[in-house]
Amino acid sequence: MPEWLDIAVRSAIFVVVLFFITKWLGKKQLSELSFFEYVTGMSIGSIGAEVATGLERNIFHGIIGIVIFAAIPFFSGLISLKSKGFRNFIEGKATVFIKDGKIMEDNLKKERYTTDELLELLRRKDVFQVSDVEFAVLEATGDLSVMLKKENQPLTAKDINLKVASIKEPQTIIMDGTIMDEPLATIGRSRAWLQTELEKLGVTIENVFLGQVNSYGELTIDLFDDKLQVAPPQERPLILSTLKKCQADLELFALGTESKDAKQMYRLNSEKLQEAIDKVTPILKG
Structure with missing residues (x-):
């Protein structure tokens, strides 16, 4: 076998081996590497590259080395699930940088972070003033978690006792101009409904790059053509407008009738409808 072909075959084999080993180790190996896992990953990659290009080496010896390096973090992860002390030793512990609005200088020195580096981490969290922070902790992964002081936190519906409807995840029903039948069935819609909605927007399925249905x-x-503009959904604003018109009509009927009973009925229903409008307005305006 020619040397170039041997290298190509070895490389292809190790791509497959490394793929399955990475899948075996799990997603954490990609997103939240500890120091231990980082070193292991580098070693596995080095072994794979060496055996793929080192024609004098036995390919199976390289596979054994990779499996051993992969098994160590795998079994370490199993032990970490049962032992917090071992987990802290392997993965590290979080370090408090700001507590009760005060910077913990000793902890900064312990982790070898300067004040400039702390300010940089805060800016990444859109925090530009240390006095706005109540609590900040450096996670074992190197990311900074920040909790703002109560007065600096964004206002939520709960803070003003506003009831809002729960929101479900959107369903992607069109992708690359192709209808996705499974998510379409999940939301209880048919292809005929989808075709009707597309006709309302004045587009065809072939022109749609991505289509999603929200919780409403x-x-x-x-669209594939970014120059074309598509109007946003109008169902909720139309419903709100219709409700307001009905409420206004009831008030007009109450003013226009001479019957006391009818006047009272129209006014009572107008008030009830207004209460309903006040409750659903945050939803229909969202």
């Missing part, structure tokens, strides 16, 4: 049952789309 509204279809939003992104």
Whole structure:
């Protein structure tokens, strides 16, 4: 076998081996590497590259080395699940940088972080003033978690006792101009409904790059041609407008009738409808 072909075959084999080993180790190996896992990953890659290009080496010896390096973090992870002390030793512990609004200088020195580096981490969290922070901790992964002081936190619906409807994840029903039948069935819609909604927007399925349905049952789309503009969904604003018109009509009927009973009925129903409008307005405006 020619040397170049031997290298190509070895490389292809190790790509497959490394792929399955990475899948075996799990997603954490990609997203939240500890120091231990980082060193292991580098070693596995080095072994794979060496055996793929080192024609004098036995390919199976390289596979054995990779399996051993992969098994160490795997079994270490199993032990970490049962032992917090071992987990802290292998993965490290979080370090408090700011507590009760005060910077913990000793902890900064312990982790070898300068004040400039702390300010940089805060800016990455869109925090530009240390006095706005109540608590900040450096996670074992090197990411900084920040909790702002109560007065600096964004206002939520709960803070003003506002009831809002729960929101479900959007379902992608069109991708690359192709209808996705499974998510379409999940939301209880048919292809006929989808075709009707696309006709309302004046587009065809072939022109749609991505289509999603939100928790309110509204279809939003992104077209292949970015120069074309598509109007946003109008169902909720139309419902709100219709409710307000009905409420206004009831008030007019109450003013226009001479019957006391009818006047009272119209006024009572107008007030009830206004209460309903006040409750659903945050939803229909969202």
